[in-house]
Every structure is written in C-alpha cells, then in structure tokens.
Amino acid sequence: MGEFEFIETIRRAFLEVGDGAITGVGDDCAVLPAGDGGAMVVTTDMLTEGVHFLRAEPGSERELPEARQLGAKALAVNLSDVAAMGARPVASLLSIALPPVCRGRWADEFMDGYRELSERHGVKLAGGDTTASKGGVAINVTAIGRAPLSLLKYRSGAREGDIVAVNGPLGESAAGLADILAGRHDTPPARIHRNPTPQVAEGEWLGTRPEVRSMIDLSDGLASDLLHILRSSGRNAEGGLGAEIELTAIPTPVSAELAVTGGEDYKLLLTVAPEAWSRLAEDYLARFGTPLRAVGRVTAGPPEIAWLDGGEPVAKNLRGFVHF
Amino acid sequence: MGEFEFIETIRRAFLEVGDGAITGVGDDCAVLPAGDGGAMVVTTDMLTEGVHFLRAEPGSERELPEARQLGAKALAVNLSDVAAMGARPVASLLSIALPPVCRGRWADEFMDGYRELSERHGVKLAGGDTTASKGGVAINVTAIGRAPLSLLKYRSGAREGDIVAVNGPLGESAAGLADILAGRHDTPPARIHRNPTPQVAEGEWLGTRPEVRSMIDLSDGLASDLLHILRSSGRNAEGGLGAEIELTAIPTPVSAELAVTGGEDYKLLLTVAPEAWSRLAEDYLARFGTPLRAVGRVTAGPPEIAWLDGGEPVAKNLRGFVHF
Numbered sequence: 001m002g003e004f005e006f007i008e009t010i011r012r013a014f015l016e017v018g019d020g021a022i023t024g025v026g027d028d029c030a031v032l033p034a035g036d037g038g039a040m041v042v043t044t045d046m047l048t049e050g051v052h053f054l055r056a057e058p059g060s061e062r063e064l065p066e067a068r069q070l071g072a073k074a075l076a077v078n079l080s081d082v083a084a085m086g087a088r089p090v091a092s093l094l095s096i097a098l099p100p101v102c103r104g105r106w107a108d109e110f111m112d113g114y115r116e117l118s119e120r121h122g123v124k125l126a127g128g129d130t131t132a133s134k135g136g137v138a139i140n141v142t143a144i145g146r147a148p149l150s151l152l153k154y155r156s157g158a159r160e161g162d163i164v165a166v167n168g169p170l171g172e173s174a175a176g177l178a179d180i181l182a183g184r185h186d187t188p189p190a191r192i193h194r195n196p197t198p199q200v201a202e203g204e205w206l207g208t209r210p211e212v213r214s215m216i217d218l219s220d221g222l223a224s225d226l227l228h229i230l231r232s233s234g235r236n237a238e239g240g241l242g243a244e245i246e247l248t249a250i251p252t253p254v255s256a257e258l259a260v261t262g263g264e265d266y267k268l269l270l271t272v273a274p275e276a277w278s279r280l281a282e283d284y285l286a287r288f289g290t291p292l293r294a295v296g297r298v299t300a301g302p303p304e305i306a307w308l309d310g311g312e313p314v315a316k317n318l319r320g321f322v323h324f
Numbered sequence: 325m326g327e328f329e330f331i332e333t334i335r336r337a338f339l340e341v342g343d344g345a346i347t348g349v350g351d352d353c354a355v356l357p358a359g360d361g362g363a364m365v366v367t368t369d370m371l372t373e374g375v376h377f378l379r380a381e382p383g384s385e386r387e388l389p390e391a392r393q394l395g396a397k398a399l400a401v402n403l404s405d406v407a408a409m410g411a412r413p414v415a416s417l418l419s420i421a422l423p424p425v426c427r428g429r430w431a432d433e434f435m436d437g438y439r440e441l442s443e444r445h446g447v448k449l450a451g452g453d454t455t456a457s458k459g460g461v462a463i464n465v466t467a468i469g470r471a472p473l474s475l476l477k478y479r480s481g482a483r484e485g486d487i488v489a490v491n492g493p494l495g496e497s498a499a500g501l502a503d504i505l506a507g508r509h510d511t512p513p514a515r516i517h518r519n520p521t522p523q524v525a526e527g528e529w530l531g532t533r534p535e536v537r538s539m540i541d542l543s544d545g546l547a548s549d550l551l552h553i554l555r556s557s558g559r560n561a562e563g564g565l566g567a568e569i570e571l572t573a574i575p576t577p578v579s580a581e582l583a584v585t586g587g588e589d590y591k592l593l594l595t596v597a598p599e600a601w602s603r604l605a606e607d608y609l610a611r612f613g614t615p616l617r618a619v620g621r622v623t624a625g626p627p628e629i630a631w632l633d634g635g636e637p638v639a640k641n642l643r644g645f646v647h648f
Contacts, residue, residue: 017439018448022415030450032415032468035360042366044451044466046419050458091346091356095370095464115341124342126354127368134374135459140419142368142466144356 026232027154028081028217029145039149042142043081047074049136055102067106069194070139071113077219078143079121079198080266084217086153086207087145089200091126092118095140097133121200151207153215153270158233162213162271162298164243165281167202168290170222171254174262196266203268205287211276218267222250222260222295223305223318225269230303233271237300245296246308261318271298350556351478352405352541353469363473366466367405371398373460379426391430393518394463395437401543402467403445403522404590408541410477410531411469413524415450416442419464421457445524475531477539477594482557486537486595486622488567489605491526492614494546495578498586513578520590527592529611535600542591546574546584546619547629547642549593554627557595561624569620570632585642595622 023031029041049055053070075092082089094114098107118125123143176193184190199217206212214229226243234240245260252259272280277294284292299306307316347355353365373379377394399416406413418438422431442449447467500517508514523541530536538553550567558564569584576583596604601618608616623630631640 017442018446019414022448022450030415030417032364032450034358034364035362036358038359040356040358040364042415042417042451042466042468044417044419044453044464046421046453046455046462046464048421048455048457048459048462051421051456090343091354091366093354093366093368093466095368097370097372097375097462118341122342124346126346126356127366129368129370129464131370131372132375133372133459133462135372135457135462138370138372138421138457138459138462138464140368140370140453140462140464142366142417144366 028084029087031085031149031152033149037149039087039147039152041082041085041087041145041147041152043078044140044142045074045078045081047139049138055106055137066194067109068113071110072117073194073196074139074141075114075117075123075143076196076198076266078141079117079123079200080196080217080219082143082145083199083203084153084215084268085145085147086151086203086212086215087147088204089121089123089143089145091124091144093126093142094128095131096128097131097138099133099136102137121198147204147207153207153212155214155216155229155232156236157214158229158241158271158298159213159273160237160241160298160300161274163274163277163294164226164245164296164298165270165272165292165294166218166222166251166267167199167270167284167292168265168267169251169253170218170265170267171252171259171262173264173266174221174258175254177262177264193264196264198266199268202288205284206268206270209280211273211280213271213273215268215270218265218269220263221265222269226305227303229269229271230298230305234303239300240302242299242301242304242306243296244299244306244308246311247314248310249293249295251293257316257318352408353411355409355473355476357473361473363411363471363476365406365409365411365469365471365476367402368464368466369398369402369405371463373462379430379461390518391433392437395434396441397518397520398463398465399438399441399447399467400520400522400590402465403441403447403524404520404541404543406467406469407523407527408477408539408592409469409471410475410527410536410539411471412528413445413447413467413469415448415468417450417466418452419455420452421455421462423457423460426461471528471531477531477536479538479540479553479556480560481538482553482565482595482622483537483597484561484565484622484624485598487598487601487618488550488569488620488622489594489596489616489618490542490546490575490591491523491594491608491616492589492591493575493577494542494589494591495576495583495586497588497590498545498582499578501586501588517588520588522590523592526612529608530592530594533604535597535604537595537597539592539594542589542593544587545589546593550629551627553593553595554622554629557622558627563624564626566623566625566628566630567620568623568630568632570635571638572634573617573619575617581640581642
C-alpha cells in the first residue's frame with residue numbers, strides 16, 4: 001500500500017469528526033481559522049533513517065557528514081509546505097528519536113543545521129520531544145504558519161484558462177540525487193539536493209496576490225504535483241480540469257523529462273488568472289530579481305497533462321517521483 | 325544524556341530566535357497568540373516501538389493485541405497536555421512510520437483506536453504523514469487546542485500559600501504496569517494503564533477559573549511533576565517555592581508511595597489561590613460528580629517537597645518516574 005492510499009483511507013474515515021471550520025486535509029497544510037480574519041496553517045512530516053536518509057555508511061557505523069544538512073532539510077520541507085499555502089512560517093516543533101550511538105556529535109550537528117535555517121527565517125522552536133530509539137533515527141517536524149484566512153492558497157483554486165507557472169529551475173535536485181547515488185557527492189547538483197531552499201519569502205508574497213488561484217510546492221515533480229492541483233480543482237469544474245505543459249518552457253539545466261519527473265525541487269507551482277499574468281510576472285521579477293516562468297495552461301477535461309514540445313503534442317507518459 | 329537535558333540544551337540554543345510572542349517552551353504546550361484575545365496551544369509527542377510500546381511478543385513476530393489501545397494512547401497523552409493548559413483540543417496531526425509487516429491489520433486497528441478517542445472529544449484529524457520504516461514503528465502526534473489567551477494555565481503561576489490539588493486517584497497506572505510486567509494483562513489496573521483518560525472537559529473547565537494559578541498533567545508522577553511547577557513558578561518568587569504534601573491525603577487505591585512516584589496517571593495537578601479553594605472544590609464536585617482533592621500547600625523555600633504523614637514530616641526521597 002502506498003503512502004497516498006493509506007492517508008486517503010485515514011482521511012475518509014475522519015471526514016465527519018470535529019470542527020468543520022478546520023480544513024485543508026489534502027492540501028500542503030491544515031488550516032485553522034483564528035480570530036480577526038487570521039488563520040494558522042499546520043503541517044507535519046516524518047523522516048526515517050534508511051528510508052529518507054542514511055546516517056552511516058551502509059555496512060559500517062562510520063557516520064556520513066550530512067547531519068547538519070539533514071537538520072536543515074527536515075525543517076525546510078515543512079517550511080516549503082507553509083510557503084505553498086501563501087503563509088509565513090512562525091514556529092516549529094521537533095520530535096527526534098535517537099539510538100544511543102548518535103546522541104553526541106551527530107545530534108549536535110543535526111541541531112546546528114536546524115537552528116541555522118530557523119534563524120534565517122525567524123522561525124521559533126516552540127516545543128518538541130526527544131526520545132530513545134531501538135532502531136534508527138526518526139525525525140518528525142511540525143511547522144506552523146500564519147496568514148490572513150482570505151489570502152491562503154489551496155490546491156483547489158485553479159480554473160480553466162489559468163497560466164501554469166513555476167518560480168525557479170527544476171530537476172537540479174534529481175540530478176544531484178543521481179550524482180550522489182553514483183558516488184559523486186560534491187557536485188553542484190548534489191549540494192542543491194542536500195540543501196533544499198524553501199521559498200519562504202516568495203510564498204508569502206505570492207499569497208498576497210489574489211490572481212494566484214492555486215499553489216503547491218514541488219516535492220514529487222511537476223508531473224505529479226500538477227495532477228494534485230488538477231484533481232483537487234477539477235472537483236469544482238464540470239468535466240474536470242487538465243493541463244497543457246510546454247516542455248521547452250520548463251526552466252532547467254537538465255533534460256525537460258528529468259525536470260518534470262524529478263522530486264524534491266521545493267520550488268513553487270502555481271496557477272494564475274490569465275488576465276493578470278503579465279503584471280504578476282513583472283512585479284515578481286522586480287521584487288525577487290528572478291523570473292516566474294509560464295510553462296502551460298489549465299484546460300477543460302479529465303485530470304491529465306498533455307505534454308507539448310514546441311507546440312506539438314508528444315506522446316509521453318511522464319510520472320513524478322513516487323515516495324513511500 | 326537524559327531526555328530533559330537534551331531538550332534544555334536545544335531550548336537554550338533557540339531562546340533568541342523568532343517571535344517573542346510565542347511562549348510556553350517548558351510548559352505542556354507552546355502558546356501562539358491569535359487575534360481577538362484567543363490563543364492556540366500546540367504539543368507534540370513521539371512514541372517508538374521497543375521503548376514506549378511493544379508491537380509483537382519479544383523474540384517472535386506474533387502481534388500483541390494492543391494496537392487499538394496504542395492508537396488511543398498516542399492521542400490521549402497529547403490531549404492531556406492540551407487539557408493541562410486549560411485549553412480545548414480541536415485538531416491533531418498524526419505521523420506514522422510503518423515497517424512492511426504491520427501495514428495491514430495492525431495499522432487499521434491502530435487507526436480505529438485513534439479515531440474512537442478523536443470522536444469522543446470532537447478532535448479533527450487535520451493532517452499527517454505516513455512513511456516506511458526500516459526499523460520498528462514510530463508514531464508522532466501533534467495536538468492543537470484553543471483557549472482565550474488570558475485563561476491559559478502555566479507551570480509558572482503558583483504562589484506561596486496555594487493549595488496543591490489533584491483531580492483523581494493516582495498510582496493505578498503504575499500498579500497496572502507492574503501487573504503487565506508480571507504477566508497479568510487483564511487486571512483492572514492493567515486496563516487503566518493501557519487506556520489513559522485525558523482530562524479534557526476537566527482541564528477546559530479548570531481553565532476558566534482564575535483561582536487556578538498553575539496546572540500540569542501527571543505524566544511522571546506527582547513527586548516529579550510538582551517539582552516542574554515549583555521550579556518554574558519559583559523563578560518569580562524571591563527564595564523560590566517548595567511544597568508540603570500530606571501523603572495520607574493522596575487519593576489512591578495503592579500505596580501513597582507508588583501513587584506519588586508512579587507515572588502515566590494523566591490526571592491534573594494544580595495549585596489554587598487558598599481563599600477560593602472551597603468554592604472551586606464545591607463547583608467542581610457539582611460539575612463533574614467527582615472531587616478535587618487538596619493534598620498539600622505551596623511554601624517559600626528551595627524547590628523541594630516536604631512529605632508529611634498525618635502532619636508529621638517523614639524522611640523520604642521520593643522521585644517520579646524518569647522517562648527516556
């Protein structure tokens with residue numbers, strides 16, 4: 001059973017329980033309306049040794065030098081989820097289960113990385129739990145963000161005709177993972193893979209723009225994450241919503257195919273009201289010095305992506321990275 | 325390194341980072357002020373197989389029948405933390421790392437227990453994460469509560485002269501753990517140990533009473549948890565705060581010694597302005613049908629507990645349950 005099915009099973013079993021004003025299950029974050037028109041958004045993510053990261057070289061207890069980067073990454077993926085809602089991350093809670101062997105230097109370096117990223121974005125460590133582990137390291141981070149409720153972005157807001165856009169180059173992380181798996185640990189893509197940069201300021205800024213109708217962070221690759229938007233938004237549109245994506249428009253230093261199927265870019269994928277696109281792109285460039293890139297368009301139809309190469313349809317069955 | 329020291333190390337390293345309005349590190353929950361005088365409280369707790377629970381009989385893969393109870397307990401301990409702040413739990417997020425062997429029946433039964441307790445208290449499952457584990461099961465629950473900011477209870481509010489009180493019998497869970505470890509799985513205390521009852525309605529009600537000056541949930545035993553209140557509150561009192569506790573006043577079906585040192589009772593421990601004690605106790609009895617029990621008094625002095633037996637000092641060095 002894959003991750004997605006189990007979460008869906010749980011979600012359906014719980015739909016009727018509790019406060020109906022709490023929404024966002026199936027989005028990057030849950031949404032809790034607060035007073036004064038504000039809202040808090042909350043997300044959580046678990047990383048386990050041997051599945052999401054290696055702590056020691058396989059077959060030995062020699063520790064890999066990535067504890068600091070792992071500390072930053074554990075927080076970064078959650079800040080990315082908060083940013084994708086158009087919210088500002090304000091606090092995190094960290095739970096960590098540690099086998100005895102890594103309670104010293106490894107844990108200290110992990111915390112150094114976690115703290116550095118917390119400081120960069122002004123995110124308070126508001127609580128947590130430390131416990132023993134009889135197996136490997138397990139890490140869980142919960143991140144909390146704030147935004148005006150009316151400005152939050154969801155996967156469900158896309159409409160037919162929206163421009164599909166991304167806010168940075170894709171595929172570098174996947175190329176870096178390939179380098180690492182081939183033993184090339186120090187290439188620029190490998191460093192990008194180990195140091196994901198959550199789009200915190202960019203997400204909050206895009207949140208303030210009403211013409212941004214839907215948003216998600218690119219954790220599994222555009223081919224997969226855009227389908228989340230199309231399926232979620234398509235429930236509000238008769239006949240559903242699909243998309244056309246122009247592969248030559250994808251910003252990437254690697255192949256377009258790797259760019260749309262590779263995971264862990266942690267850039268933002270958004271859909272934008274077409275009449276406001278030019279102004280948004282100009283303002284974004286003026287604010288951040290890097291471009292928003294239009295890569296396609298939302299269409300009517302089933303939740304499928306039609307891939308174009310120079311405007312011509314290409315028969316590709318591209319799939320995003322499937323986590324477990 | 326014990327759990328407490330590592331958390332303290334982290335806490336000190338992070339004190340200056342982020343929004344100073346977010347407080348509560350060192351309390352049962354973090355506190356995030358919301359608009360309109362409201363607040364959200366957040367707490368998180370991780371349970372790992374072999375440390376906090378057994379999934380299968382030692383040395384075999386025969387599953388123990390406690391998955392449902394574990395699902396309820398994983399949520400219960402977090403609802404207890406929310407209740408201890410005087411807040412109402414409204415939502416939870418569940419992360420679970422599962423080895424392949426328990427992705428079927430075990431996981432379903434775990435979720436049944438989690439859902440039953442969620443339904444009982446109207447707590448929405450607002451999000452989560454499911455992932456693989458190369459080791460045992462790891463579970464992380466984050467619970468979120470709401471309360472008016474001005475009504476929240478902290479460990480730091482006790483004053484000299486306060487009545488120390490508990491809201492139910494202590495020691496049953498510890499007696500149940502002893503039964504289980506001796507192979508007696510079906511005794512009434514064993515069932516109490518496996519089914520902790522968070523004091524959700526009681527905590528929210530006590531939160532509305534300004535004469536309740538400090539509160540904590542009894543997870544490690546009164547001898548340990550009262551010291552958390554005394555140390556935290558003592559920082560605001562010249563010369564610090566201690567307490568006198570009358571062992572014969574402790575409500576318990578087991579020995580007073582086990583009652584104050586045993587862990588996992590998940591009742592509430594509170595200190596109350598002495599002039600308002602009688603009225604509070606009457607109102608509590610009228611509301612819940614069970615008594616609040618006065619067990620001692622906050623005194624001036626170092627953060628130590630003087631144990632009395634029939635009013636006479638007894639030389640006991642009682643310590644609460646020390647988790648790792």
